[in-house]
Amino acid sequence: MQPPHSAPPASDPQSDSDSLFDAPPIAEQERMVEAVLFASATPVTLRDLEGRMPHGCNPAAALEHLRKRYEGRGVRVVQVGEAWAMRTAPDLGFLMQKEIVETRKLSRAAIETLAIIAYHQPVTRAEIEEIRGVSVSRGTVDQLLEMEWIRIGRRRMTPGRPVTFVVTPVFLDHFGLESARDLPGLKELRAAGLLENRPPPGSLPMGQGGEDDEEVGDQPELFGD
The missing domain is CATH 1.10.10.10 (Winged helix-like DNA-binding domain superfamily/Winged helix DNA-binding domain)
Known part of the structure; x- marks a missing residue:
């Protein structure tokens, strides 16, 4: 007598469903x-x-x-x-190099402001002015914000709750940096002419040093690009 034909095991619908989403x-x-x-x-x-x-x-x-x-x-x-x-x-x-055309330049005021933000972030406008020794014009900060190299950070928990500024991933990407910790050292910046030994506030002759100077420089050179 022939043994009854055994049916193949039924497939598990749950396992079939799982295999579809592997x-x-x-x-x-x-x-x-x-x-x-x-x-x-x-x-x-x-x-x-x-x-x-x-x-x-x-x-x-x-x-x-x-x-x-x-x-x-x-x-x-x-x-x-x-x-x-x-x-x-x-x-x-x-x-x-032949494919890159630099058409936009930053004033020295903007370069110095950007460097201070990169090295001291988060930093307020008052702190930037204290480090530079001259006031920072609104146009300088607006230009850096428009280029998306800086952004507004958290407000400082001090009287008036001033806003702070920090650099952005766009800035890091432009200069090939993984983080702000990879910025060049102070000696390199001084050698590039970015960090000058400015006279202290109030020591300049009348009519000098009150507002952002507008000396123009190429942006990449001063960051070691």
């Missing part, structure tokens, strides 16, 4: 991260990547794989503040 292999996730960074005009955060990639992906792990893959290449995966971007290797920057 995350892609890490190599595919790496390709996704690469595509997003390559196409993005601005640095991309992990949260942005999580929002774009399929459910279950691990963008942090994929990003680390991608960063290692690009080590020693002409293009690198670099951190800019809390975000990530693809940038030309620093030692190959000379190849891009």
Whole structure:
């Protein structure tokens, strides 16, 4: 007598459902991260990547794989503040010189103000004026805000609750810095002519040093770019 034919085990609908939502292999996730960074005009955060990639992906792990893959290449995966971007290797920057056209210049007043904010952030307008020894015109701060190199930070918990200023990821990205801690040292800035030994307030002859001076300088040179 033939044994009764046994039916194949029923598939578990729960496991089938889970398999439909399995995350892609890490190599595919790496390709996704690469595509997003390559196409993005601005640095991309992990949260942005999580929002774009399929459910279950691990963008942090994929990003680390991608960063290692690009080590020693002409293009690198670099951190800019809390975000990530693809940038030309620093030692190959000379190849891009013909492609870069600098049409915007900063006054020395704006350069000094920007440097003080970068090194002393968060810093108030009064503190900037105290360090520089001259008053800061509104136009100087407005120009830096318009360029998105600085932004308004938290209010200081002092009388009047003045606003503070800090540098932005746009500033860090422009000068190839991961954070403000990577700024050049004081000796380098003095050698570049950025930090001058200004006379103390009140010691200048009448008609000098009262408002922002407008001596013009190229912005990248003074930050060691």
